[in-house]
Structure formats: C-alpha cells, structure tokens
Amino acid sequence: METWRQLKPLEWWKYVNKEVKVTAHDKQQHHGWVFTVDPVSASIVLVTFQEKGGTSTVRVVTGHAVQEVEVLQEGNEETAGRLRVIFTPPGAQALGP
Amino acid sequence: SPRFIALCPTTISASSETGTDSVQIREEQRARSALRESFLRTLIAMTNKQVQFHMHERVKVEAKFGASDIDVLNVQVSELHTPIGVQKEALLRCQDVISYSFDL
Amino acid sequence: ISWHSMSLPPSERPGERRGAEMKKLYGGDAAKVQGMETAMQLTFDRNCDKKQPKYWPVIPLKL
Numbered sequence: 001m002e003t004w005r006q007l008k009p010l011e012w013w014k015y016v017n018k019e020v021k022v023t024a025h026d027k028q029q030h031h032g033w034v035f036t037v038d039p040v041s042a043s044i045v046l047v048t049f050q051e052k053g054g055t056s057t058v059r060v061v062t063g064h065a066v067q068e069v070e071v072l073q074e075g076n077e078e079t080a081g082r083l084r085v086i087f088t089p090p091g092a093q094a095l096g097p
Numbered sequence: 098s099p100r101f102i103a104l105c106p107t108t109i110s111a112s113s114e115t116g117t118d119s120v121q122i123r124e125e126q127r128a129r130s131a132l133r134e135s136f137l138r139t140l141i142a143m144t145n146k147q148v149q150f151h152m153h154e155r156v157k158v159e160a161k162f163g164a165s166d167i168d169v170l171n172v173q174v175s176e177l178h179t180p181i182g183v184q185k186e187a188l189l190r191c192q193d194v195i196s197y198s199f200d201l
Numbered sequence: 202i203s204w205h206s207m208s209l210p211p212s213e214r215p216g217e218r219r220g221a222e223m224k225k226l227y228g229g230d231a232a233k234v235q236g237m238e239t240a241m242q243l244t245f246d247r248n249c250d251k252k253q254p255k256y257w258p259v260i261p262l263k264l
Contacts, residue, residue, distance in 0.1 A: 010124060026151065035135060038169065039129045040167075045135070056200070059197070061196040062191055065195040
C-alpha cells in the first residue's frame with residue numbers, strides 16, 4: 001500500500017479509534033484499535049486490550065512497512081475512552097490543555 | 098528543510114490565508130498535531146520497557162527501549178538480545194524494522 | 202503566504218527556520234509539539250553520547 005504514506009493528516013485521522021487489520025511487508029497481519037498514525041513517518045500505533053484487566057499490548061507498524069489497512073469495526077465511545085487514557089496512570093488526569 | 102518539504106502539503110504553500118482554505122489548513126494542522134502528539138506519547142511510554150522488534154528477513158529481537166530520534170530513523174536500545182548473543186548498547190535502523198510491540 | 206517566502210537567505214539560523222516550518226505544519230500547537238520533540242531528541246543524543254551504541258545489525262537488512 002504505497003499510498004498509505006502519502007495520505008494527508010485528515011485521512012489518517014479517520015482511522016483513529018477504529019479497529020483495523022494491518023498487513024505488513026512480511027505478510028504478517030496485526031489487529032488492533034488505532035491509537036494514532038505518526039504524520040512524520042506514517043507509522044500506525046495499534047492497541048489490543050485484554051479483557052478483565054489483563055495487560056494491553058501496543059504495537060507500532062512502521063510506515064514504510066504498511067501494505068494494507070482494513071477497517072474491521074467503527075469506533076465506539078467505550079474504546080475511545082480506553083484509548084484516551086492508555087498512557088495515563090490509573091487515577092491520574094489525562095495530560096494536555 | 099527536506100523534512101518540511103516532505104511533510105508540507107501543497108495546499109498550505111499554494112493557498113492564501115483567507116477563506117475556506119485557511120479553515121481547511123487549520124483543521125489539517127489540528128489533526129497533524131493531535132496525531133503527532135499521540136505518537137510522541139507512545140514513544141515516551143516505551144522508555145525503559147522491554148520491546149520486541151520484528152525486523153526484515155524474519156529477524157526477531159528484544160531489547161529495552163531507550164529513545165528515538167525525532168524523525169524516527171534510529172532507535173537507541175539497551176540489552177539487545179540478538180540471535181547470536183546480547184549486545185549491551187545498540188542502535189536499530191527503522192528501515193530494518195517492520196513492527197515493534199510492548200505490553201502495558 | 203507563498204512557498205517562496207519560505208526560501209530565506211542563507212544567513213538565517215536553522216532554528217528559526219524550523220520554528221517557522223513547525224508553525225505551518227502544526228499551527229497553534231507547534232510550540233507544544235516542538236517541545237516534546239526537542240526533549241526526545243535530547244534524550245536520544247544524551248544516551249548516544251553516554252552509551253556509544255553501535256548499529257545492529259552492522260549491515261542494514263533492508264537497503
């Protein structure tokens with residue numbers, strides 16, 4: 001997917017909070033919820049949640065290795081909320097203005 | 098700089114600061130800022146974590162994440178477990194890396 | 202503002218140019234993004250100075 005790297009920020013933005021399947025150059029596929037896409041390198045950050053308070057996994061697929069991004073599920077409030085605080089320690093407020 | 102030329106869409110350089118174009122530019126700037134900030138937070142969250150790297154040629158290694166340069170061309174790691182032993186301090190080239198992951 | 206206005210004389214300092222570019226890319230949040238980037242780059246530079254890491258693998262896997 002050569003075009004993935006050429007998308008504009010607003011186009012990458014549409015993937016945020018959605019569940020996707022990313023196919024990388026080595027044919028490996030990764031599922032997860034999109035936390036962000038780096039506008040500099042086009043790298044995509046996926047999060048998979050474990051049910052019942054298990055560990056969550058964060059995976060970055062480097063922009064040059066992204067072949068295809070397929071949306072599996074639209075975003076929802078619950079997941080968006082979990083993503084918003086993913087790097088915030090429990091009990092602490094999200095950073096930023 | 099080359100980085101700016103690569104990043105800066107033609108819309109910004111070619112249009113004036115008035116009318117709908119500037120609204121669109123501001124929306125694009127906002128999206129770019131939010132995406133970039135979240136990505137930088139991801140890298141910061143990775144500091145001192147055990148990170149697994151999937152590299153080209155089916156190479157898989159694990160190391161403690163140190164820092165990355167801002168263009169994410171190089172990643173500085175410690176205790177890199179390679180197929181032929183442990184390298185105490187190492188730099189990985191992002192071009193070699195397909196994906197990397199860590200547990201929260 | 203036209204593209205040509207970005208082509209500034211060579212006497213201009215690189216830091217200023219980067220500031221102007223950041224403003225165009227990130228708008229009102231430019232200072233915040235730039236601050237985070239600078240902090241990260243400083244950590245990277247400091248770690249590299251202190252630890253002297255060597256590239257692994259020595260030859261790139263992907264040219």
